[in-house]
Ligand SMILES: NC(=O)C1=CN([C@@H]2O[C@H](COP(=O)(O)OP(=O)(O)OC[C@H]3O[C@@H](n4cnc5c(N)ncnc54)[C@H](O)[C@@H]3O)[C@@H](O)[C@H]2O)C=CC1
């Protein structure tokens with residue numbers, strides 16, 4: 001089945017579920033009439049209906065009674081199990097796509113029952129503007145066609161890579177969380193800029209523009225980041241002085257951040 005033909009139900013219309021719905025419709029991958037978003041929160045549903053004309057429902061059980069081809073489960077990991085307890089039988093006939101951090105395929109399959117087709121995806125927030133990055137891991141009973149469909153859906157929202165489930169957890173700790181890491185960098189640079197005498201709005205806008213430009217140059221050229229850094233770093237210049245201070249703190253910070261995110265992923269997984 002092609003993504004354009006699939007009836008997609010997204011359970012949870014929050015930050016990620018909403019971003020996926022908006023991205024799928026804006027990219028023309030799914031007609032709005034094929035997408036339903038369920039959430040208890042009326043304000044989120046109203047915003048989604050007005051932004052991208054998807055159907056909305058307060059009651060997931062009712063929306064799932066229509067037997068959608070794909071159910072994207074986009075609720076917090078802490079409520080996934082109770083949601084599946086409630087609507088599991090209705091999901092079991094569809095291709096279930098879980099984006100929950102740390103909830104293993106095995107525990108979802110166990111709840112849905114033998115033969116349930118489940119795929120785990122770890123996307124990130126820029127799927128909302130179709131410049132996201134998603135890792136995909138296949139469940140025991142998911143077919144090649146299921147994985148191809150999920151790759152088409154999330155490929156319309158940015159880059160996609162298929163990997164093993166244990167790699168997906170690492171990808172989540174690095175790439176799933178990275179939009180927050182990068183936003184923190186913009187915020188930190190803005191604050192340092194203000195401290196150095198720049199207007200806050202200008203510092204923020206210029207930092208954002210630069211982040212976008214660096215991303216485009218690195219992606220287009222495939223150049224190693226360190227080779228790129230050399231082009232900015234004159235011998236005895238200002239960047240060299242800055243990097244001497246920033247590099248050790250940032251490198252240690254990144255290792256520590258990813259370790260902490262992985263530890264939390266494991267804790268969520270044990271709770272599931
Ligand atoms: N926020 C992010 O950047 C990323 C989040 N994720 C995963 O996505 C999932 C959702 O996270 P967020 O969107 O950040 O959370 P969120 O809190 O923004 O959205 C979750 C939504 O689910 C709704 N909900 C809860 N129970 C429900 C039910 N029984 N029926 C219908 N709707 C229900 C809530 O009202 C809420 O709007 C999590 O499992 C998280 O691990 C994965 C990658 C990135």
Ligand SMILES: O=C(O)[C@@H]1CCC=N1
Nearest residue numbers: 101172173176177178
């Ligand atoms: O913080 C979280 O739990 C989610 C998972 C990956 C990014 N955000």
